[in-house]
Amino acid sequence: MTVFAFLGALELGLIYGLVGIAVFLTFRVLDFPDLTVDGSLPLGSAVAATLIVSGGIGAMAPWVGLVAAFLAGACAGLITAFLAIRFNILNLLASILTMIAAYSINIRIMGRPNLPVLGEETIISQTAPAFAAMDVGQDFARVLLVLAVVAVAAWLIIRLLASDFGLAMRATGQNSRFVLANGGSSALCTYVGLAVSNGLVAMAGAIFTQLNGFADVNAGVGTIVVGLAAVILGETLVGSRKIWVLIVACIMGSILYRIAMAFALNTSSLGLQASDLNLVTAVIVALALVAPKMRKSGFKAPRPRLSLQKKVPAK
Structure with missing residues (x-):
């Protein structure tokens, strides 16, 4: 594998590290199977x-685009939660409904199935002069920029889950009745x-678009599989x-x-080709699922669970 291919894989891995953190929040923290991510x-x-x-x-469009993308994705997540909680629709089905609706909405937003930003x-392009002044190559600059964004996002998520509200979120996924009994809102x-x-x-989708020069309505196919992997x-x-x-493990896993x-x-x-991408994906995920059972602890390696105990600072 060439250095160019390695840096490309590292760049994509960091971008989809955000997807891994997102899937961790829904599947592991909230115990909510969410397919909305594909939309x-x-x-x-x-x-x-x-x-x-x-x-x-103007010049702020690339950065405003990241914030606007986050808010748009948050709205999609809220719709899924609303369907599941307010109307008692099965979690998986609610997320599928939102994912299907997002396909048409995305075409409406772009006015076409794909939109180039070349x-x-x-x-x-806006950070290139700063990296050039530090004598950093373009390929390395792309990786460092994505790493900075992912690091900030990961730090904020860690802070959220370590807070009192984050403790309630973690308890919601394990025992929602416990949260209600203690005056919280699951x-x-x-x-x-x-x-x-x-x-x-x-x-993550907004970053991917700016790094690769296009937005495509089918770009989300298989996102949930990558996040789970x-x-x-x-x-x-x-x-x-x-x-x-x-959280760091999700990024490293991606x-x-x-x-x-x-x-x-x-x-x-x-002898593999680009058309074998789905086959390779399935094999890697299957190996990841089997690996914990193949450990030396008698094929009984437990899945790591979140601790609900909050550390109390020493006086």
């Missing part, structure tokens, strides 16, 4: 691309959790219950997943 990622792409191409905001101002936790989760996925690989590697470790994909598809001896 949220292209939604963020569509919103960011439309703002950049329109030129109405030649427009992006976060890459519904509010679900609303916030799904909004933040889909906001992160939409922001990142979470499972990360949990397989760390086996810890600490929140910050699990990077390893992308590197494994790039290695498999760029190794001629394996």
